[in-house]
Amino acid sequence: PGCPSLLHCLESQKIDVAYQCREGYCGACRATLVSGNVQYNEEPLAFVRDGEILLCCSKPNGNISINLK
Numbered sequence: 001p002g003c004p005s006l007l008h009c010l011e012s013q014k015i016d017v018a019y020q021c022r023e024g025y026c027g028a029c030r031a032t033l034v035s036g037n038v039q040y041n042e043e044p045l046a047f048v049r050d051g052e053i054l055l056c057c058s059k060p061n062g063n064i065s066i067n068l069k
């Protein structure tokens with residue numbers, strides 16, 4: 001909440017997150033969604049499997065828990 005994307009949120013809390021393009025096409029920011037739901041700012045172009053999310057272009061819908069790689 002209050003962040004443009006999950007990637008921004010994590011960075012603002014000094015958590016190191018892998019990323020490259022920040023625009024949803026490289027897939028570098030992939031993380032596992034453990035619980036909760038996210039909402040994409042834009043439909044991501046990178047391939048995302050079920051249970052995975054792209055941090056750079058999604059925002060949490062309520063409380064979520066994720067596993068970073």
Ligand code: FES
Binds near residue numbers: 018019025029055
């Ligand atoms: S940083 Fe490239 S898809 Fe997220």
